[in-house]
Amino acid sequence: MLKLADYARVINKCSHCGYCQAACPVYLEDLLESHVARARLNLINAALIEKTIPVTPRVKEIINRCLLCTNCTRTCSSKVPCDEIITAARIELSKEAGAVDSLKKFVMRKVLNQRGLAGVLSKAGAVAQKINITSMEMPTLAAVPFDRQVSGTIEPRGERRARVAYFVGCGTNFLFPDTGNAVVKVLAYNGVEVVIPSGIVCCGIPALAEGDLESAQESVRINIEILAGLDVDAIVTDCTSCGMAFKTKVSKVFPDDDPMQEKIKPVSDKFWEATDFLAHLGLVAQPGELKGRYTYHEPCHRGWSPTVDDAPRRLLASIPGAELTEMEEPGRCCGAAGTFYLEHRELAEKIRSHKLKDIRETGAEKVVTQCPVCRFYLEIQLKDQKVVHPLGYLAGAYGL
């Protein structure tokens, strides 16, 4: 479970090699060693576990100035789950009275955990005002969210090869219903029956990032109850962060001996990112020609499947005329990280600037990426390139 005290031993597994310096987008901008995982772990240990130094505003600042991008964890050969420890530290900090902003808590509970369009619109506006941001940086909500557009079961074309549940994340539901439509169509077109369970809420990642364990537990409970009852071969999501949540995080919001664990395990085992799932299943329908050059941005939350980073490349390689031009560092973070970019605006923009440069240098017309937050955060700065989900791109080639 994400209880900080339980990580004391794991923190000592850090070899202090310092290799995380090469991976941390925050450190690479700030060039302060106190902002790199090796030091964050030391600090968390001193301030929150051994309590040899007081919990000062600077301690909190260091713990919060982290994208939870998992780059350190993926780099760490000592296998220290750095991002998880930072999350646990935030949960610990949130125990202090008034630590998690009550408005944020309200958004987590009432908006992300209960999907109602009216609620989203009004609350998103309130958040925007409260943190004083321009409309430019706030995503425009889709006129009709995906769950109002498509529901129920979508029959496969031809012989049924698999039956999957489609877990629709908040990003796709509220911002990019086009991704949802593409996922459903491409899967069905390739012989996959798609069930869209109703009543699904947020995966819990945004709440965890705020250190709001209770909200995360609430959403996990709601989702797992629904998903555990489905008779499907797999559960797919188009979002790498939702996938990471179900594969590696949701079991950790409850104690190991919690009865929920029994229900979580089979759900977790069935989770796939949609592109990855399809690349493994194989396409039955040959895509048509779609001339153009694209580049692929690998979302940071990719460590939960060894093949999820390469799946879009493999699938799109089957489109005649579509040409992949790799950018300099496809795996480099874009800086968005949920709502991080709102609260660390200058830093996030610096991190993004490298990505934008790399993208522009490819000369590609389209950027492909699975994460809706990356998509939004890149697209608002890209005038000449469109950002799409890989299955959105594929849907285009199918003429769907």
Next chain:
Amino acid sequence: MKGLSRDLGQILDRNRVLTDPEDLLAYTNDATHYFKRSMPDAVVLPNTTEEVSRVMEYASKHRIPVTPRGAGSGLSGACTPVHGGIVMDMKRMNRILEIDERNMTAAVEAGVVLSRFHRTVEKMGLFYPPDPQSMSVCTLGGNVATRAGGPRGVKYGTTGNYVLGLEIVLPDGTVINSGGKFVKQTVGYDITRLMTGSEGTLGVITRINLRLIALPPEQKTIVVSCESPEQAAEIVSEIIARGTVPSMLEYLGQAAVGLMNSIISPPLTVDAGAYLLIEVDGTRTQVDYDTEVITNLCREMQPRAVRVIEDEKEAASYWKARSNLYPLLMTLMERVITEDLTVPRNMLPQMVRMVQEVSAATGVGIGMGGHAGDGNIHPTILQFQTSPELDEKSQIAIAELLKKGLELGGTISGEHGIGIHKSEYVAWELGEAQIELMKRIKKAFDPLNIMNPGKIWPEGGE
């Protein structure tokens, strides 16, 4: 220290002076997780030589210790600020100033990260061989200050063989330039060489002129599964004796390969007593020829298996795993102490036997893995659990290893340096007269003993 933060804030801008304990905590040690840590009083992040010089001038005036720091990836505690004072973090001086293709030289600031430098020159068809395995993070300044080496040392030598010139800030703030862009020089004492490996005890390196060579177009990786550690060592000695020079020649114990398998793809069968990981490089013809010579030679000695890895991605996974060996060990251990004993290469079989004997006699687990081609296979103390008794036994084992290694004609440190890790053994290797000479040199550079005091000699070189 009263007023320190204010004074330093007048030399550099205020946000490049750290004095909050939450920040200082990040600068208390290097990659030696097992050593005592020390808090500095302040950390400065200079952007220019001028700023370094002014900080040194100030520190001299007030007799404040200064410890230069690169990435803090050292394995000897050399950048731990044992007497507090100022840590000079060089990582913001990270410009590659010049790559002179016609002259085959480069000029860099000391904080440039090695792997970035590698990528930059390799894109131009040039090659900077030194490859300490921490290359994704370590700085060129740190490499010069420790005279770092790596697997490619067997063919191409170590950092020391590539440094042509330095810009140095002396402890009193004076800036001097030693060497230059030329490839040879005989004008007085070789200060460049002296600074190389000085572990931050003589001055701060701010700029470096480096020699480059042409990038070999082809590489090939070979894995040899050996019957025993002794056999692996014998094969290494034989390869060296026959005059074929691989570009890398690494020794790996069975346990090491077991751990590396989480990165090696597809994984290697863990059934051999020890492994050799070899790379040859050069033109196609050269690579094919060397591959044949080495594989034939290995087969003559009848190891379990010799395999040439044709797939580039697979080969890369071996070398990536190799560079992660130290952090990988921590998944099994509570504590890992890497020793740096290096022997003449014909003595490797004796060394391997000796390490096993010391391990058996002291009851301390000692693994081996590293740059065999260099005679440097890093006997490594492995503690599954920590305890005061085991610590004591480990100290005895380390002393034994070093003493016996010296008897084999070796040195107690091939590349990591002394720092605080091995200062008590320096006298065994150098003898009193040589240490006295070194201390006089130290005094000539640093009469006030403010440059990284407490390193190399137990009493800090006063």
